[in-house]
Amino acid sequence: MANNITSKITADSDDVVFLMVPFPAQSHLNQLLRLSQLIRSRGFPVHYAASVIHCRQVKLRHDTLLNTSGIIFHELQTPSFTSPPSSFSEKFPDHLWPSFEASWTSHEPVAALLRELSSSTRTRRLVVIHDSLMSCVVQDVASLPNAESYSFNCSSAFFTYCLMSHLSGKPFPAQVDPDAIPTADNCFPPNLDKILGIVIEFNHIRHGKLFSTCRAMDGPYLDMLAETETIEKKKKQWAVAPLFPVITTANEDDKTDHPTLEWLDKHPPKSVIYVSFGSTTTMSREQINELALGLEESKQRFLWVLRDADRGDIFDAETTILQLPEGFEERVKGVGKVTRDWAPQLGILRHPSVGGFMSHCGWNSCLESLTMGVPLATWPMQSDQPYNAILMTHILKVGVQVMGWGERHQLVTSSVIKKSIENLMASSEGHEVRTRAEELGKAIKQSVEDDHIWELNSFLAYAAR
Incomplete structure (x- = not known):
């Protein structure tokens, strides 16, 4: 080939x-x-x-x-x-x-x-x-x-x-x-x-x-x-x-050294949910707190990229440090990791420890995730993302819903977040979704x-x- x-x-x-x-x-x-x-x-x-x-x-x-x-x-x-x-x-x-x-x-x-x-x-x-x-x-x-x-x-x-x-x-x-x-x-x-x-x-x-x-x-x-x-x-x-690249060799993987990938190396296959909302999304402090609590209460391993949205000129000002609930990172140590740096998303999704992706459903993220056979927990924010989320959940059936577009004006609570993570990572529904995502990934490759x-x-x- x-x-x-x-x-x-x-x-x-x-x-x-x-x-x-x-x-x-x-x-x-x-x-x-x-x-x-x-x-x-x-x-x-x-x-x-x-x-x-x-x-x-x-x-x-x-x-x-x-x-x-x-x-x-x-x-x-x-x-x-x-x-x-x-x-x-x-x-x-x-x-x-x-x-x-x-x-x-x-x-x-x-x-x-x-x-x-x-x-x-x-x-x-x-x-x-x-x-x-x-x-x-x-x-x-x-x-x-x-x-x-x-x-x-x-x-x-x-x-x-x-x-x-x-x-x-x-x-x-x-x-x-x-x-x-x-x-x-x-x-x-x-x-x-x-x-x-x-x-x-x-x-x-x-x-x-x-x-x-x-x-x-x-x-x-x-x-x-x-x-x-x-x-x-x-x-x-x-x-x-x-x-x-949809397939890499061991030598190529060596070039992608990053703390997030080193952390993923320590966890079992398909056990970690990756959480990232792209480069144009900013969450309120209240929503960040709910997401943190939902991740913690799910008891699932997670890797969370927590960054402020890009400015038009990313070199123009210091990045805002988004605050987490007091003591959160210490409580989840070993189970969850939060990174505020620009993360190598493709390398993360390619990593064997990653079993799900909580995403805003930007099309680039959807493509990368499904090519690597990783199912999604969909949380769209704007533009084409709500359409992509429907494609993932209702048509291709390779994702579970965190937030439907009808609830876009509501605070997404920790209990809703916890349930969606459990559905994707630790349920029979999640297993079926993952199987379909893996089959689609093979077809794309x-x-x-x-x-x-x-x-x-x-x-x-x-x-x-």
């Missing part, structure tokens, strides 16, 4: 050049960097363009196993922006909006870069892969005769299909309590219309679409998206995930190992034609 990084699809020469233009949020930055590494590993020249701050951020936080050598980073000059702290009273990360707006002003420097790369005598084709939220920035690609652009969607196909269905007045495509159905109105801020306007205005410039998903998880919804609009039938689409199934290979063959 093919190695999960090296493929038969490789560049015969360097006349096909790739340019990546990510959106400035951590999971978006990381996913396009992972794709950059995969494409670079096939021999293609790869350029990655983001602001000075966000180039620095993605290089600082990239996966330990990800080799960024050979990727050419372009630090775009963007206007300065405010970088306020997050607020737990507003679950959508409105505090990041200034950094988003600054990124949308980078049209001119990106246009100059496009002209430079496309005009090189060695460039037969310039392939621009841009985050779907950055189409306005790469709009000049349409004026270059040897360039093609492809949008990159960091969300699940299920979410994209649900959002399109909602906006066109179609029913929600899953059996869910009406009060728990996520909608554009209850998942996004009022300025969603502005975001959609930025996305839709320049949709026509793209030659095709890449989805950060795979058919093993999202197949029916990828097919439905391909059939939604007549104009979209003319656009090719590929599901290219997972974009990270198989799709990467088989050159004829992994759609990334199909895309690269098409782009390099």
Whole structure:
């Protein structure tokens, strides 16, 4: 079988050049960097363009196993922006909006870069892969005769299909309590219309679409998206995930030294629940106390990443230290570990001691967890996360629910948290969920190992034609 990084699809020469233009949020930055590494590993020249701050951020936080050598980073000059702290009273990360707006002003420097790369005598084709939220920035690609652009969607196909269905007045495509159905109105801020306007205005410039998903998880919804609009039938689409190594050797694992992994080494297989809510979530002190009590009372082993949400500029201020109940860490010593550092999530989920993941259901987290065969305890916060949670619990049935979207305004109590942990880690229901997650993980890995199934290979063959 093919190695999960090296493929038969490789560049015969360097006349096909790739340019990546990510959106400035951590999971978006990381996913396009992972794709950059995969494409670079096939021999293609790869350029990655983001602001000075966000180039620095993605290089600082990239996966330990990800080799960024050979990727050419372009630090775009963007206007300065405010970088306020997050607020737990507003679950959508409105505090990041200034950094988003600054990124949308980078049209001119990106246009100059496009002209430079496309005009090189060695460039037969310039392939621009841009985050779907950055189409306005790469709009000049349409004026270059040897360039093609492809949008990159960091969300699940299920979410994209649900959002399109909602906006066109179609029913929600899953059996869910009406009060728990996520909608554009209850998942996004009022300025969603502005975001959609930025996305839709320049949709026509793209030659095709890449989805950060795979058919093993999202197949029916990828097919439905391909059939939604007549104009979209003319656009090719590929599901290219997972974009990270799905199998590592012992030597590679040695490179991922981290205190969290050393702690996991001391515990039995599938005995630890990993708890993390991504880079844009801030919990109130009251909710943190309830979560701590629920973890303690569950009597289950746990690894909890407790961090404040990212600011627009993560280098702008000291990180806020979130407080735990007095004596908590001492009481759970040996059974639970709390880390306030940036943790190697992929390495944690890959670790044999991890048997569950309490998650906000960001799509990157869902992909990583299920590829490693780890079931989820779902606790969505905003944006696409409530949709992803329904995909996990109601459709794929590889997760148990901590909080349904209908209870999003309520404090999640320690008893509810305790029950969900016990359901996932120590019940017959949890065993069935874990079995399905493990089977799905095998199917996802198989799709990467088989050159004829992994759609990334199909895309690269098409782009390099």
